[in-house]
Amino acid sequence: MKKNLTRTVSLFLSAAVLAGCTNFPKAFDHSGNPFTQPFNYEEAQALQTDAATFKGALVKEYQALATKEGVEWADWFDSDFFARKAIKVAASENGLPPEDPALWRFSKQEQAQFTDGYNALNAALETSRSSLPVLSAKAQASFDCWVEEQEEGWQHDEIAKCKDQFAEALNRLTGAQEKLTQQPAPKMELDLAKLYTVFFDFDSAVITPVGQQVLQALVQDWGAQAVNYALIGHTDRAGSQAYNKSLSERRAQSVKTFISELGLPGDKISTTGMGESAPAVATQDGVREAKNRRVVIEVQQ
Structure with a gap:
């Protein structure tokens, strides 16, 4: 698919639609203008899907990209590109493949870079669509975002953002795959921990690299179990x-x-916040005790 529309044209036509329609965006007539096309944003945003599946998560990702292009940037042509992708994914059986860079206008150097990413992504998706559906959808949508922004070639911050998001998602995806496919030594059931603890920095809910390792071990130990x-x-x-x-x-x-992005089913995970009411280490009020800044994961069989 080759996109020959520029931001200038899309902004002009978007303004024309906004001036003439109450519910923007809608299909419109430009009296022979070659860029005339129906818009599908509202139909795409109305889609209801199961976000825990690859297909459903991919629809959500494309809906978000359509909103970014249209609502944030007033670029309703590129918004429609992602809206139509969301609609096609929803109508498909198991989702659609990522954008093929060979069908886009890139220099030879750009084409080589995108082809490497495309091949790596497809290789990862072969086994991860079902085992890591949410993370797989994020990786594919980020790749498609990178392709679309690079082809336009002028919003360099957005190009870099989509590219970085794709690289991060692909790295997390391949790393999680390795954890899930490793064959650990046979263990007796009693050898498996049923309590896992992740510690946090002060006033933070961001999982540290050490915490990520703990959660990856949790998924490796219990991901295949009905718990x-x-x-x-x-x-x-x-x-x-x-x-x-x-x-x-x-x-x-x-x-x-x-852990949901690593493949654990969301409907099997419950969350509770105890605040400061159940410290691991008793302290006076106001004390910043690192051992109390934690999430405890209990595996329930």
């Missing part, structure tokens, strides 16, 4: 009780998002 996961967030005693309650909930949700 439930109870995530309980905690804080130290610095800050108000109300703030710490919210922070503990955000920490638990951050862990849920991470």
Whole structure:
């Protein structure tokens, strides 16, 4: 697919539509203008899908890209590109493949770079669509975003952003695949831990590299088992009780998002925030105790 539309044209036509339509964007007539085409944004945004599947997660990703292009940038032609992709994915059985860079206008150097990414992505998707559906959808949508922005070639910040998001998603995807496909030594059931603890930096809900390793071990140990996961967030005693309650909930949700992207089913994961009410180490109010800033994951059989 070759896109020959520029931002200048799209902004001009978007303004024309906005001036003439109450519910923007809509199909419109430009009296023979060669850029006339129907818009599909509203239809795409109305789609309801199961975001826990690859197909559903991919629809959500394309819906978000359509909104970014149209609502944020007033570029309704490129918005329609992603809207139509969302509609096609929703109508498909198992989703659609990523954009083929060979069908886009790139220099030889750009083409080589995109082809490498395209091949690496397809290789990863072969086995990860079902085992890591959300992360797989993120990787594909980020690649398509990179392709679309690079072909336009003028919003360099957006090009870099999409490219970096794709690289990060692909790295996480391949890393998670390696963890899931490794064949660990046989273990007796009693050898497997049922409590995993992830610690956090002060006033943060961002999972540290060490915390990521703990969660990857959790998925490796239990990902193939029919179990439930109870995530309980905690804080130290610095800050108000109300703030710490919210922070503990955000920490638990951050862990849920991470392990869901590694393939654990979201409906098997519960989250609770205890705030500062259940410290691992008793302290006075206001003390920043690192061992209390944690999420405890309990595996429930």
